[in-house]
Amino acid sequence: MKNKIKRVISPRRILVIVVCLCAALTALSYLSDRLVTPLREAVSQVIIPLQRGMNGIGIGAVEHEEKLRTIDELTAKNEELSKRISELEDENKLLREDTKDLADLRSLYETDQLYASYEKTGATVIGASSQNWNSSLTLDKGSADGIAVDMNVIADDGLVGIISEVHNNYSIVTTVIGDNSYVSAMDEKTQDVCSVRGDLTLMDTGYIHVERFKENAEISDGDRIITSNISAKYLPGILVGYAHDVTPDGNALTKSGKVEPAVDFEHLQKVLIIKQLKADMTAD
Amino acid sequence: MKRKLTEIGLIILFYLLQVTLGRNIRIGGIMPNFLIILPILFGFYNNRQEGIFTGFFAGLLYDLFFPGLLGFSSLIFVLLGYISGVLGDIFEQHSIVVLIAITAAGTFSYEFLIYIGNFLLHNRIFVPFYITRIILPETVYTVLIMIALYKPLQLLNRLVESKKVKREKELNETIS
Numbered sequence: 206m207k208n209k210i211k212r213v214i215s216p217r218r219i220l221v222i223v224v225c226l227c228a229a230l231t232a233l234s235y236l237s238d239r240l241v242t243p244l245r246e247a248v249s250q251v252i253i254p255l256q257r258g259m260n261g262i263g264i265g266a267v268e269h270e271e272k273l274r275t276i277d278e279l280t281a282k283n284e285e286l287s288k289r290i291s292e293l294e295d296e297n298k299l300l301r302e303d304t305k306d307l308a309d310l311r312s313l314y315e316t317d318q319l320y321a322s323y324e325k326t327g328a329t330v331i332g333a334s335s336q337n338w339n340s341s342l343t344l345d346k347g348s349a350d351g352i353a354v355d356m357n358v359i360a361d362d363g364l365v366g367i368i369s370e371v372h373n374n375y376s377i378v379t380t381v382i383g384d385n386s387y388v389s390a391m392d393e394k395t396q397d398v399c400s401v402r403g404d405l406t407l408m409d410t411g412y413i414h415v416e417r418f419k420e421n422a423e424i425s426d427g428d429r430i431i432t433s434n435i436s437a438k439y440l441p442g443i444l445v446g447y448a449h450d451v452t453p454d455g456n457a458l459t460k461s462g463k464v465e466p467a468v469d470f471e472h473l474q475k476v477l478i479i480k481q482l483k484a485d486m487t488a489d
Numbered sequence: 490m491k492r493k494l495t496e497i498g499l500i501i502l503f504y505l506l507q508v509t510l511g512r513n514i515r516i517g518g519i520m521p522n523f524l525i526i527l528p529i530l531f532g533f534y535n536n537r538q539e540g541i542f543t544g545f546f547a548g549l550l551y552d553l554f555f556p557g558l559l560g561f562s563s564l565i566f567v568l569l570g571y572i573s574g575v576l577g578d579i580f581e582q583h584s585i586v587v588l589i590a591i592t593a594a595g596t597f598s599y600e601f602l603i604y605i606g607n608f609l610l611h612n613r614i615f616v617p618f619y620i621t622r623i624i625l626p627e628t629v630y631t632v633l634i635m636i637a638l639y640k641p642l643q644l645l646n647r648l649v650e651s652k653k654v655k656r657e658k659e660l661n662e663t664i665s
Contacts, residue, residue, distance in 0.1 A: 230560030
């Protein structure tokens with residue numbers, strides 16, 4: 206009997222059946238999320254706690270390693286830094302004068318720390334995308350903690366990205382450096398609107414694109430690029446990064462360049478999720 | 490049964506390695522593909538069915554937590570597991586060269602298909618950049634990880650072999 210079954214279920218037949226099953230799954234998930242979501246919820250009940258634990262071990266190990274760094278390295282660094290301090294002190298004097306102007310201007314525009322008043326909740330990054338193609342992150346807070354899709358995520362006072370998927374006990378952030386990310390932004394000083402676009406081909410440079418400035422926009426290197434008031438999903442006034450090398454495009458109608466993101470995506474561990482949704486603000 | 494459970498356990502462990510450790514061992518922003526190794530190794534050491542089984546579940550887990558098509562990775566992993574099972578019948582169990590070849594070919598084709606679906610069709614047509622900067626480094630890195638892992642996994646695979654298979658193998662050895 207057993208041998209008979211074995212003969213009927215030859216490996217090749219299993220292959221054909223499983224391949225068809227996979228193809229059907231792919232087609233179904235392309236058409237609707239209804240099948241994927243319950244499966245994801247069920248598996249996440251097991252995986253997410255494990256992932257959280259594993260991540261904890263990882264963070265512990267990294268911290269331990271940092272402690273073990275040699276004193277030599279630190280003394281060398283100290284010398285270097287003392288030198289740098291004196292340099293910076295000079296620079297600071299000059300900048301302080303600029304800051305005064307900036308503070309005045311900011312209070313004028315009322316973008317100054319606009320998002321400081323929003324309700325925020327902290328979250329830990331417990332995983333990265335399993336592929337090299339996209340740069341989404343998994344956070345340890347989900348719908349159970351009041352997280353919803355399209356909430357803005359910040360860290361180090363800069364924009365990390367936007368929540369693209371929420372599940373019961375975890376959520377996924379699409380980062381601004383990701384290949385298909387678009388953020389409607391503007392120059393803080395001149396208020397010229399633009400859009401910031403992530404691009405995988407720029408991964409080695411540490412920059413992302415900034416595009417669609419008007420040709421008369423005067424953008425200088427180091428200008429703060431912040432999220433704009435007209436964005437549908439991003440709250441206004443969040444720092445995205447610093448402008449770099451904005452030059453006129455070939456069409457002589459627009460200007461584009463690069464932005465250095467304000468957030469260090471390589472070493473991101475803790476982030477803040479802003480619970481205020483832009484859609485609710487406009488509805489009020 | 491014992492072996493199936495071990496395989497499921499390994500799939501979960503490798504998935505966790507992928508999403509947690511993977512981020513920290515990136516070289517030049519590229520991480521290896523841990524999960525693709527499992528169907529290849531288990532298909533090669535055991536048989537086609539095992540390759541299909543591990544491929545299906547590894548691919549499913551791989552797809553489940555990130556936006557995209559569920560079942561696409563499964564499809565590729567299942568085919569890889571099967572091909573690897575066929576090669577396992579032809580070649581000797583310790584022929585690392587075959588394993589390297591199939592891991593490299595498998596990772597490359599898998600990543601290239603993802604590139605076509607997610608990038609080429611979205612007008613990212615600069616193919617040489619994506620191949621040299623992402624697909625090839627990942628392939629090489631995955632092969633290196635596979636080389637590091639294939640011996641321990643082979644030992645583990647022997648440990649969880651069912652008694653029947655063990656007896657058959659011993660018999661074969663005494664005959665030859």
